Amino acid sequence: MNALTPPQYARTYRYDEVDREFLRERIAEFRGQVERRLAGELTEDEFKPLRLMNGLYLQLHAYMLRVAIPYGLLNSAQLRQLGTIARRWDRGFGHFTTRQNIQFNWTKLEDVPAMLEALAEVDMHAIQTSGNCIRNTTTDEYAGASPDEVVDPRVYAEILRQWSTLHPEFTWLPRKFKIAITGSPNDRVAAQVHDVGVLAKRDARGEVGFEVHAGGGLGRTPIIARKLRDWVPESEFLAYMEAVLRVYNALGQRENIYKARIKILVRDLGDEFTQMVEREYERLPRDKYRLDPEVVAAIAAHFAPPPFAALEDQALPEDPEFRRWAAASVRPHKQPGYASVTISLKPIGGIPGDASADQMEAVADLAERHSFGEIRVTHVQNLVLPHVRQEDLYTLWQGLRAAGLATPNIGLISDIIACPGMDYCALATARSIPIAQRISERFASLDRQHDIGECFINISGCINACGHHHVAHIGILGVDKRGEEVYQVTLGGSATNDAAIGELIGPAFSYDAVVDAVETLITTYVAHRTPGERFIDTYRRIGATPFKDALYAPA
Amino acid sequence: MPLLEDGRLRPDDWTSIEDDAPLPDGPAIVSLARLRAEADALAGRNAPLGVALDPGTQPEEVAPFLPRLALVALRLPKAKDGRAFSQARSLREHHGFGGEIRATGHVLPDQYAMLLRCGVTTVEVPEGTDPNTWARSRDAVRIAYQAAQGAARPLSLLRRKLELA
Amino acid sequence: MSTKAKARPATAPVVFTANRLRDGRVVWLGTEGAWRDRITETTPFTPEASDQGLALAQQGERAQLVVGVYAVEVDPNGGLGGPTPLKFRERLRVQGPSVAAEAA
Numbered sequence: 001m002n003a004l005t006p007p008q009y010a011r012t013y014r015y016d017e018v019d020r021e022f023l024r025e026r027i028a029e030f031r032g033q034v035e036r037r038l039a040g041e042l043t044e045d046e047f048k049p050l051r052l053m054n055g056l057y058l059q060l061h062a063y064m065l066r067v068a069i070p071y072g073l074l075n076s077a078q079l080r081q082l083g084t085i086a087r088r089w090d091r092g093f094g095h096f097t098t099r100q101n102i103q104f105n106w107t108k109l110e111d112v113p114a115m116l117e118a119l120a121e122v123d124m125h126a127i128q129t130s131g132n133c134i135r136n137t138t139t140d141e142y143a144g145a146s147p148d149e150v151v152d153p154r155v156y157a158e159i160l161r162q163w164s165t166l167h168p169e170f171t172w173l174p175r176k177f178k179i180a181i182t183g184s185p186n187d188r189v190a191a192q193v194h195d196v197g198v199l200a201k202r203d204a205r206g207e208v209g210f211e212v213h214a215g216g217g218l219g220r221t222p223i224i225a226r227k228l229r230d231w232v233p234e235s236e237f238l239a240y241m242e243a244v245l246r247v248y249n250a251l252g253q254r255e256n257i258y259k260a261r262i263k264i265l266v267r268d269l270g271d272e273f274t275q276m277v278e279r280e281y282e283r284l285p286r287d288k289y290r291l292d293p294e295v296v297a298a299i300a301a302h303f304a305p306p307p308f309a310a311l312e313d314q315a316l317p318e319d320p321e322f323r324r325w326a327a328a329s330v331r332p333h334k335q336p337g338y339a340s341v342t343i344s345l346k347p348i349g350g351i352p353g354d355a356s357a358d359q360m361e362a363v364a365d366l367a368e369r370h371s372f373g374e375i376r377v378t379h380v381q382n383l384v385l386p387h388v389r390q391e392d393l394y395t396l397w398q399g400l401r402a403a404g405l406a407t408p409n410i411g412l413i414s415d416i417i418a419c420p421g422m423d424y425c426a427l428a429t430a431r432s433i434p435i436a437q438r439i440s441e442r443f444a445s446l447d448r449q450h451d452i453g454e455c456f457i458n459i460s461g462c463i464n465a466c467g468h469h470h471v472a473h474i475g476i477l478g479v480d481k482r483g484e485e486v487y488q489v490t491l492g493g494s495a496t497n498d499a500a501i502g503e504l505i506g507p508a509f510s511y512d513a514v515v516d517a518v519e520t521l522i523t524t525y526v527a528h529r530t531p532g533e534r535f536i537d538t539y540r541r542i543g544a545t546p547f548k549d550a551l552y553a554p555a
Numbered sequence: 556m557p558l559l560e561d562g563r564l565r566p567d568d569w570t571s572i573e574d575d576a577p578l579p580d581g582p583a584i585v586s587l588a589r590l591r592a593e594a595d596a597l598a599g600r601n602a603p604l605g606v607a608l609d610p611g612t613q614p615e616e617v618a619p620f621l622p623r624l625a626l627v628a629l630r631l632p633k634a635k636d637g638r639a640f641s642q643a644r645s646l647r648e649h650h651g652f653g654g655e656i657r658a659t660g661h662v663l664p665d666q667y668a669m670l671l672r673c674g675v676t677t678v679e680v681p682e683g684t685d686p687n688t689w690a691r692s693r694d695a696v697r698i699a700y701q702a703a704q705g706a707a708r709p710l711s712l713l714r715r716k717l718e719l720a
Numbered sequence: 721m722s723t724k725a726k727a728r729p730a731t732a733p734v735v736f737t738a739n740r741l742r743d744g745r746v747v748w749l750g751t752e753g754a755w756r757d758r759i760t761e762t763t764p765f766t767p768e769a770s771d772q773g774l775a776l777a778q779q780g781e782r783a784q785l786v787v788g789v790y791a792v793e794v795d796p797n798g799g800l801g802g803p804t805p806l807k808f809r810e811r812l813r814v815q816g817p818s819v820a821a822e823a824a
Contacts, residue, residue, distance in 0.1 A: 029695035063744035092823030168672035172637025
């Protein structure tokens with residue numbers, strides 16, 4: 001087996017010759033576009049949307065290439081190849097994003113066609129990871145493994161991927177368009193803060209259908225999505241998506257970039273938006289857009305369960321350090337004797353979401369040994385091995401520890417989401433990464449982290465909210481105030497079924513003071529909590545006032 | 556300005572007519588406002604008639620006139636303004652328009668294939684345009700994952716899977 | 721990103737920066753239109769002469785050498801041992817990320 005051949009049972013969508021041909025043509029097209037740009041046949045204004053549609057940004061210090069990880073699924077050959085790319089064309093590391101993608105921060109324009117060819121060797125690309133088009137669909141990192149799953153969302157995420165790839169009508173939208181899909185009643189994909197959020201479910205007869213929400217989003221106008229329809233039958237899924245996108249493409253704002261997302265259109269039109277979508281849906285030539293059950297079955301075959309062994313659930317070894325890691329990182333699996341493991345990319349004081357080429361290779365090896373060669377990327381910027389035998393957990397933990405990947409902080413206060421911020425991003429107004437690092441160092445004690453319990457801190461370096469600060473228990477937004485970085489704090493956000501936008505707590509804090517502010521919030525929570533209460537529970541029970549008083553009390 | 560059709564340049568037989576200018580005898584493109592105001596008079600002409608739609612105009616608004624029109628011109632004020640793609644598809648799909656759909660304005664060769672797949676037939680291009688760049692661009696990616704408008708080429712992957720099944 | 725040339729008029733001396741088209745690296749406008757890797761290799765323009773500087777810098781865009789030209793206000797003899805941007809963002813551009821930017 002060659003290093004680029006995926007393991008037999010890793011369930012990622014496998015390209016056939018037509019998919020490969022498509023990718024070859026697309027790369028050749030982009031190679032031609034790069035040549036036209038270098039030759040001056042394309043101006044930067046003309047080239048920019050073309051390069052963005054291939055995931056290439058120009059950032060503060062260099063170009064950045066964002067590679068699509070389709071709905072966060074990787075096989076070990078793909079992850080290993082990402083490591084190779086990091087080493088050969090970047091500085092030996094990559095950054096996993098909240099969109100379950102990976103970014104290379106030090107890309108050279110002239111290298112990009114070769115990087116895309118290396119990706120194509122493992123059925124990957126960078127298509128539509130940027131630009132005003134339909135972006136990478138995100139889904140549940142525990143798809144195919146979680147006990148609460150009703151419908152396997154990977155099947156429909158792949159259908160959406162194919163349908164949206166170079167869609168002739170929806171590639172020049174008013175603004176970017178992000179879809180999330182979940183097949184579990186417990187929303188782990190933040191469906192309600194997406195342009196379109198899809199909940200796959202089953203009716204009484206077991207048929208698959210979709211509840212569709214639209215017009216959610218974060219950014220400078222955070223909005224919870226509006227439910228458009230409780231049930232779209234499977235066969236009409238693409239027809240309905242066409243209808244939503246067509247109404248948006250025709251009527252979305254084009255003049256003001258800050259009002260161009262679908263959330264503004266949905267908010268302004270309200271129920272009329274729903275009716276317009278319904279009207280379009282009713283009159284579409286349904287046969288043309290019908291999703292045939294045979295197509296669904298063909299795609300679903302790619303995601304068939306791997307050959308699980310008949311095992312029983314078992315007790316974990318006594319080693320306390322292992323137990324602490326397992327308590328944070330191991331999650332129940334629908335198959336007896338198996339578990340899903342989250343790998344923290346948040347070492348204390350590290351850069352959230354970063355992984356070195358060595359670490360990518362180490363995870364690829366461990367995935368092959370313990371998880372059928374499958375890896376998932378989470379929107380919290382961690383990795384998941386979805387199908388691990390419980391009897392292998394101890395060995396796996398030792399392997400992760402050797403690679404510096406066993407920080408037992410999943411879901412805890414140092415498991416922070418942070419955008420790249422001003423250290424890399426051309427749009428940022430303040431740094432994010434060093435704030436995350438300092439908070440992580442302040443709460444370095446794992447005993448203390450476990451005592452504090454579940455607490456989500458998300459940090460964005462500008463109002464565009466790539467760090468999802470609005471939906472964090474404690475959200476931090478860096479802004480520029482007369483040349484100085486200052487940080488606004490919001491409390492009470494949530495991205496799950498009880499989705500909520502956090503409330504601004506008061507005046508912003510300086511770069512130096514913001515970590516102390518977080519500490520004060522935590523101390524206040526600990527003082528007020530009742531047994532078993534998480535930070536968010538206490539906040540909801542007692543409200544903002546005690547926190548405000550603690551933060552802004554005169555010294 | 557020259558016109559691109561099937562990847563080749565050809566002269567444009569049509570003339571765009573200002574709202575207050577008299578109509579010539581040959582093929583003429585008028586605004587939707589004029590089409591509405593002078594519907595009966597325009598219907599009496601023998602020469603072909605076309606309409607230019609603003610990007611913000613919904614195709615429904617021109618629907619009653621379509622049987623008498625041989626051409627609809629759509630405009631991309633900037634290349635990244637993609638409303639014309641939906642207008643074209645709607646004209647074909649909902650209104651069964653069978654005449655020429657022309658893309659005007661700031662159109663990139665890289666958009667050519669997608670415009671064709673949405674039902675556009677011709678593109679107005681600047682003098683001196685090299686049609687080969689457009690033809691190459693059109694043929695750069697020959698596989699599509701969606702049903703196209705009209706012609707069977709390029710094929711749809713989802714449908715291809717159906718055929719294989 | 722497209723050029724930010726239409727910024728407000730400079731009130732301090734300025735240097736011009738851009739990203740090199742081929743590799744995206746940050747460059748600074750040196751004398752006679754040459755693009756340099758280091759800000760120390762520039763000579764700031766006075767606020768009054770900034771239009772001339774901009775015209776010179778934009779030649780680099782037209783020649784497909786650089787993209788995203790814009791002016792950066794500097795202290796000609798600041799803390800970075802020469803022209804030093806007044807804004808923190810631009811100092812980061814000079815010095816690179818404030819966090820580790822190599823694999824650990």
